[in-house]
Amino acid sequence: MRDVVILGSTGSIGTQALEVISTRGDQFNVVALTAGGANLELLAEQACRFRPRFVGVATDEAATELAAMLADTGIEVAGAGANERAAAMSCDVVLNGITGAAGLLATLTTLKAGTTLALANKESLVIGGRLVTDAAAPGQIVAVDSEHSALAQSLRAGRREEVRRLILTASGGPFRGRTRAELAGVTPEQALAHPTWTMGRVVTVNSATLVNKGLELIEAALLYGVDYDAITVVVHPTSDVHSMVEFTDGATIAQASPPDMRLPIALGLSWPDRVADVTPSYDWSTPRTWMFEPLDSEAFGAVELARRAGKAAGTAPAVFNAANEICVDAFCAGDLGFLGIVDTVEAVLNEHLAAGHVPDGSLTLEAVLAADAWARDRARQICGVA
Structure with missing residues (x-):
């Protein structure tokens, strides 16, 4: 039996992870769930079904609303900082399914706790770089992508x-x-x-x-x-x-x-062992x-462009990711064309590499967070949504 914490439980990765767990109560036990708070009804439903000890959301306001929904369950509910609290809990594996750079602190917290990290939040590794790899013991990070x-x-x-x-x-x-x-x-x-x-x-x-x-x-x-x-x-x-x-x-x-993402999710939760019958296999008698x-x-x-940012290392990948997140929002809001996404990311990255780049040898968490914030502000300026 593995005790599991799921960060981002109402997202695509989180819901599919719970789908895998739902039919394997003899293999997995959910001890904590967290989500951003955009879908409190689903989070409350998940909490009532899986009965974790702890449920968290991104803001204190959402936590107050969620606590009222779970008033009779005895489940502890928390707001701001819930992801880091859940990541620090005693368990066998933390599945980080948070979207974007917001998952970095939870990744570092999990590694510090010595818990196996099933990593679906690729951005935290990308922007954290050697801060994350240096914090991880051999084999502690298991990829879910x-x-x-x-x-x-x-x-x-x-x-x-x-x-x-x-x-x-x-x-x-x-x-x-x-x-x-x-x-x-x-x-x-x-x-x-x-x-x-x-x-x-x-x-x-x-x-x-x-x-x-x-x-x-x-x-x-x-x-x-x-x-x-x-x-x-x-x-x-x-x-x-x-x-x-x-x-x-x-x-x-x-x-x-x-x-089918359920296969890598299940493997991430159980690594290095496989979970039987997670998804149907191919019918090899059918031509493909x-x-x-x-x-x-x-x-x-x-x-x-990402290869260039990766080779530069240090704060460059954080700038690449942060600028992109702003550009995706601008594109979806109709404020930026499709080609403008990567073009803007390239412009922001070029500025950063010319002035302000912190190399790997001097990388700190503060430098990563500062580069992330600068890149977001600069991308907003270029997109005209500042």
Whole structure:
């Protein structure tokens, strides 16, 4: 039996994690749930069903409302700082499913507590960089992203010194095959219509721009200690192969499964053990075709921009991520065009690298938070939403 804390329980990752847990009461016990507070009814429903000791939301006002909804349950309810309180609780694994940079403090708190971190909040690793990797014990971080889970599984096939490169697969999003000029008129509604995965708003737009794949590239380099030039991104529209590892003898090991996030979530909760029958497997008697094609970096420049930020390290990835989060909001509000997302992120990153960049050797939490705040303000200025 594993005691589990779920941060971001009402989001896509959190709800699917609870779906996995719901039929496996003999394997998992939920001890805490937290959420932003936008859907208090769902959070209260989850709390009543799974009976954690602790439930938290982002603000004290939302906590007061939630406490009234859970008045007869005996469950402790908290507001501001709830994520960090939950992350510090005694448990076997913390699933960080928070969206965006807001998950950094919870990630660091979990690592400090010595608890296994099932990491779906890639942004906290990306912006925290060596602050996160230095805080983690060997094997303490278990990736929940389907691509990084696939890499972890494939890396079992050989020794670290036998790895030649990592190959991240990308669906290509809803605009695969379009030229840069053809992307100019993309609307938020079109960007939110992902062809394969059902995800939250920010991650879905990031998948359309391929910023998400850029973040995953940085995450892969940090998680597995691989040089940025030894990570390749390829487009694989059906999302059957979730990523691959190429070894020095020429062998390539791929992890394939139907596109269902419950599989990497369950593996993150139970690592290194597998949870039986989480998702249906393929019917191998049915013909299938898997296609791979190169990434069009001219139309989708986010991956190479992320590679540049990752190589610069220090505060550069935090600026890349923070500027993007503001640009996604501006795009969804109709204040910024689709191409303007990555163009603005590039402009903000260029300014930061020219003046204000803090390198890895001098990196502190305060420097990361300051760079994050500066990048958000600068992106708002450029987008005209300051």
